[in-house]
Amino acid sequence: MPSALILIADGTEEIEFVTPYDVLTRAGITVRSAGVNLKNEQFAVCSRNVKILPDAPSLDEKLRAEEFDALILPGGAPGAKAFCDSKTVLQLLRDFREKGKLVGCICAGTTALVKSVETEGGERNKRVKVTSHPSVKEGIVGKGWDYSEERVVVDGGVVTSRGPGTAMLFALTIVEQLCGKEKREEITGPMICAETL
Template sequence: MAASDQLSALILIADGSEEIEFVTPYDVLTRAGFSVKSAGVKLKNELYAQCSRHVKIIPDFPSVNEIPDRIVDAANVLILPGGAPGAKTFCQSDDVLRLIREFRNEGKHVAFICAGTTALVASTKASNVEGQASRKCRVTSHPSVKQEIVDAGWEYADEKERVVVDGKVVTSRGPGTAMLFALTIVEALAGKDKRAEITGPMICAETM
């Protein structure tokens, strides 16, 4: 793949985000040849996010407001991890909700895991939301936020489905599905061959 054709991903992180759900997509997409960048959202410490299990992660950009336009424009997918406190921060950030709407309206992929799906739901609630950004789709999430999503009028997938793809929206259930979530994003953007290429060296069972 030529450098000019390199796929790119943007991953957000907040205090209380699930570290597994952040690190796994970052790692797997990097292995698949993506250019991956991350940005913090309303971090209490300017340097790092304090994650749900007390792991400290330094994002590439300390604030979502500091992401260069060229990074946002180049990104093919926007990814939000879960973790209830982090997801709440995403839902309360106008900048995050705007980014989700922009990606959807531009026909780009968006991906949410665990409680992160609530940010997708929140992004559609403003009265002036139009286009693809207003479309409710078939999703999944962590069981703890299922009722909130159902009450908002979204179609909720069977709980046996660990990752759900509806158009260019990818959702998944929780920390234990993070690897499958990441591999599904790779396949959605780079194809089955690329997914297979990175699965083998990671000793990753396709039946997971």
């Protein structure tokens, strides 16, 4: 079965972290989470003050893209800034893309994807069509990225989405990319997902 790494930082949007973790696990995907520059060494304090204990409290700098099939970055402005400020996260984004692995970013998490291309070594990764939370759209478009208002966008091995309200659709899209449409349909029914998903 595929595996996925989900990152979390202080200020990460809870729904955008928990929903993909839960949905991917339901699909049989092995999911691991890792903290990025957490103030507390054990847990992240998320955007609505919910405390979440990641599987690994600190992102291992020796971690390699070969260990996972997907890398997922939730949003939340402070959390996304922590991802953007982490050389390890930016390098992981580049490595996953160079190896043809899936990268998923939701909400402000898309800004880290953009920064990974703008920084040293990132020029090897091409810009793709993306979406994000409206609050960070201008900065993404201003850097020459093709932007869509769709709830979820899939392009070149990259899945992006808009915000907390699109987290379920984002997670189901990742399941489909990793495991196929049948697996997505298999888990959608028991969760009583809206037909518009």
